[in-house]
Amino acid sequence: MTGPAAAAHHDPGLAPLLLTGFEPFAGDGHNPSWPAAQEAARRLRDRGVRAVAVRLPCSFAGSTEALERALAEHQPGTVIACGLAGGRTRVAVERVAVNLQDARIPDNSGAQPAGQAVDDAGPAAYFSTLPVKRIVAALRDAEIPAELSLSAGSFVCNHLFYELMARADTGSVRTAGFIHVPWDENAPRRTVPVGAHGDDRACPEPWPTVPGAQLAEALVIAALEAARPASDLDVPDGPLY
Template sequence: MILLTGFEPFAEDAINPSWLAVCRARDMLRAEGHSVEVVELPCVFGESGAALIDAMDRVAPEIVISVGLAGGRDRISLERVGINCDDARIPDNRGQRPVDEEVVPGGPAAYFSTLPIKAALRNLLIAGIKGEVSQSAGTYVCNHVFYALMHSLASRPGIRGGFVHVPYVPEQLGPGSQTPSMPLETTAEGIAVIARTALETSVDVKLSAGATH
């Protein structure tokens, strides 16, 4: 079983491509015979992590891929590490704006993704989909969910998971906008590629995908 999660809209956006893309990826993967469930998470500190853990308890997944929006990026970002820090630049959908608070009080400083992110990057590029390994998932609700996911998986042997950021879809941007975007179908196929790779890859590949800053 694969569990895919996306987010509800937040800030000024009427839609969230993370949710649209995981729903489309679910359909693609189910058509191939895979068992897939999707859950829309609230863009709210605390509630989002709890909703994700409830979903894992309910569907007992083998793979968990949480997806969020990173407006301004031009490619699918495979997040490497989630940190134990909530530091919100803007309020969440409940008006909360935590500053320098821990996601899990007393928890480890960080967790690494247990998805095969390098193999997934390779397969994205083979498929002609722009991708990257990202070294920071930020400190907003996306990172909150990423850390909460990995903290939960630390006590759930046999389940692998991680976080992926996706760009805007073109429909969110005004005419003539220079902000990067990615068509929904491409984004969804990218998520499906990552899911297939996770199912097929037990040991990640060695592939340079670091950063100098």
């Protein structure tokens, strides 16, 4: 058997899979990454996969501390972290975590680093060890809008991605990476300026969304692909700019 379904025959003796999502931030009351991670873990357990979901605080220092606690408690073999990328129209499988914190807005604890390193002694970047191209292809086959992404930004998502990869291939973790999701159907409405000169007038406008059920299924597919003992796809899929 090949494809994501093959991983349904998961050995319960293997190290568990850890999915993480974030709490709301920037004044919003919802963050779709957390319910997606929760539902994906439930669906994976229904398929015989040892999976657990953990919610992380949306703060630079707090997310690292919570990640370390989760790694110590659950000793996962695979970790897939998930965060919100409001405005994106596709599930974005991130490829690179960069050693940079440059926050346009404060995190939930009020921290707002400007051009600082995640780790002064760390490398410039880490690559995801998930089969990123295989995951994108599997999501597209499932008719879930998906793309390969080369930037997780420079806010808490990228920070957490970098800290996760710094801990990958140590302890129990062997495979890890980050996935950004768009807003789901519970997205708030955004206020955008109108008029030729971007004056004070504004109008509410919906964010691009993907149904929450699809976001959860995207994480399920990513987890099952990560569990398959197969190489990543050897096909070109990089952006031109």
